[in-house]
Amino acid sequence: MNMKLDPWGSVNIDDYSKLFDEFGIMPFEDICSELPDPHRYMRRKIIFGHRSYDLIKDAMKNKEPFSVMSGFMPTGGGHLGHKMVMEEIIWHQKMGGDAFVGIADREAYSVRGISWEKCRQIGIEDYIVSLIALGFEPDGHIYFQSGSENVKDLAFELSAKANFSELSAIYGFSGETNVAHMVSAITQSADILQPQLSEYGGPKPTVIPVGADQDPHMRLTRGLAHKMNMFRIEGREDKDKNKFFSVRSKAAPEGSLAEIAERLPWDTKLFEGHIDVYGADDYNKLLETVREVEIENGGYAFVPPSSTYHRFMSGLQGGKMSSSIPDSLISLKEDPKLAAKKVKRAKTGGRVSLEEQKKLGGEADKCSVYELLMFHLVEDDNELAEIYDECVGGKRMCGTCKALASELMEEFLTDHQEKRELAKDRLDDYGL
Ligand code: SF4
Incomplete structure (x- = not known):
């Protein structure tokens, strides 16, 4: 069965295990036992899947910086389903994450035609007030998409890396889809990557707790994060089966690859458009050096975002939970x-x-x-x-x-x- 996930439509995902096979989402229970004090959604397999959550687990364990980010579209009526996401954000904030909550007013405006004033009123009254009541701390960041210059600027830069065919393949956009709807999809990618901008401490693992229907956003954003980065690190093997790393770039500023080679403590060979690195026994050191040079050259160095996926609650009368019922x-x-x-x-x-x-x-x-x-x-x-x-x-x-x-x-x-x-x-x- 070919599953199509649609973040704007209603979905009935009856067999979550299919997501593991079709979209490469990993089972969460494998990683849950390694967390010191997992949330009840984790212990009870309500959070059933993840992408790259090992980065977050390691950051929590080693007390290194990480972020948590999620958002709410202000269409009215915060309910128990929204409480789930709020609790997941707050849990990660308590575990040391820098927490970001975006009110997706651009999405509500473009997809549902809700006015800016109404978006603000619903965003505060129905979502932000409950989020604070549930324990969100003031050192986190709450913002409206339309009021964040960072998000708007980043969305514009990201949109230079995305094209219509890609968006249609992910979201099923057609010739009838309005352009603002496409802009709002890219804006959500900017929301997700914003915690890694230099004003928030630069690149770091970021987890996005979402329902399984939001995975298209994650796939788009992870792809864009890769495309925005100036350098790509690949693991390779020569003809004698010796393993080495190759740092590649199509548009690196002149001298930047040589600069990386100079800072690394291992043997390197410089070529046009890439360097090969031999004997590197510390991948994190390699990554860190590449990022340093990337940022010094005015580039981005996004860590592709991680995510967790939770099951949906069913409706109280059986069937789906729906705001219209x-x-x-x-x-x-x-x-x-x-x-x-x-x-x-x-x-x-x-x-x-x-x-x-x-x-x-x-x-x-x-x-x-x-x-x-x-x-x-x-x-x-x-x-x-x-x-x-x-x-x-x-x-x-x-x-x-x-x-x-x-x-x-x-x-x-x-x-x-x-x-x-x-x-x-x-x-x-x-x-x-
Ligand atoms: Fe079981 Fe009835 Fe309780 Fe549900 S309400 S858990 S079916 S006893």
């Missing part, structure tokens, strides 16, 4: 008591009768109430495992879960909304 989701501004009632009406994985449930057990894997507990409401893994075991073992009835989940949801929303009121008075601390 209010009963399918819980908004972060929703009346806590009404939200608790919604939880009580949610679709469960219960059987048709109590007798059958006792005999066969419930189907927790198909239960939206269990999903709420797993994604948002129960932090303790043992407590969650107990609920699961009791359900599938026929010892737990759906009424107990619904009562628990609705009570916890009411508590969470009451607390979150109190924190939102406090956050509204702290917007100045975030430069807003």
Whole structure:
């Protein structure tokens, strides 16, 4: 099956493992065990995949600089799905990452026709206030795409490296697609690469936590990062099977390759357009030297961004969670008591009768109430495992879960909304 991921459309990705084969996304569980204190989304395989997350893991471990970046399109109604991304950003910020949050108003304007004033109002009220209430610290960066000169300038430079065929292949753009929509795709690449600009400390690993439908942006941006870099480092082998590195450039300023060769402690051979490096036993040192010369010559030296991919929650009535079906989701501004009632009406994985449930057990894997507990409401893994075991073992009835989940949801929303009121008075601390 040929899967097409569309960040602007609604998708139903029913088999996440296909993403590993078709798009080269790696399973997250392999890397999760190496993290000191993984987030519950990581422990519970809700974050199921990644690209190059080993760079982030190593930066966290070695206390080296890294960034986390994600964005929200201000189309209205921050809900539990958005809370997932917010929590992932905040977790990486707590782990030492320099955190960036972009409000994608250019995207909302070009794709949904939302006015700039409305974008600003929704961006602050529905996303930024909740982000702060959930614990985003003021040393992070919150910005609107339309107000960031950095992002606009970088988007322009990136657009010189992208062409229509490439964008159509990734996003399915056609002759009818408006040009602003294409500009907004490139603007998101600028959002993703912005943390590596010199004013934010230069090149560094950057992780973008997203839903699986956002992978097209990642593929485009990783490709652009490679194209923007002045030099390319390749591992090669000579005819005697000796391994060596080759540093190549089509447009390097005169003398810059010789400058790299001079700074390296290994044997080098200089050719027209490239140098070969023999006996290099420290790839990071090689990379660092190449980057130094790159930046001194006014070039970019982007590390292709890393990403994590999370599963989507299903709708409370089963099927997809959708902003156009209010009963399918819980908004972060929703009346806590009404939200608790919604939880009580949610679709469960219960059987048709109590007798059958006792005999066969419930189907927790198909239960939206269990999903709420797993994604948002129960932090303790043992407590969650107990609920699961009791359900599938026929010892737990759906009424107990619904009562628990609705009570916890009411508590969470009451607390979150109190924190939102406090956050509204702290917007100045975030430069807003
Ligand atoms: Fe879902 Fe709980 Fe019912 Fe199991 S017992 S199907 S987890 S509501």
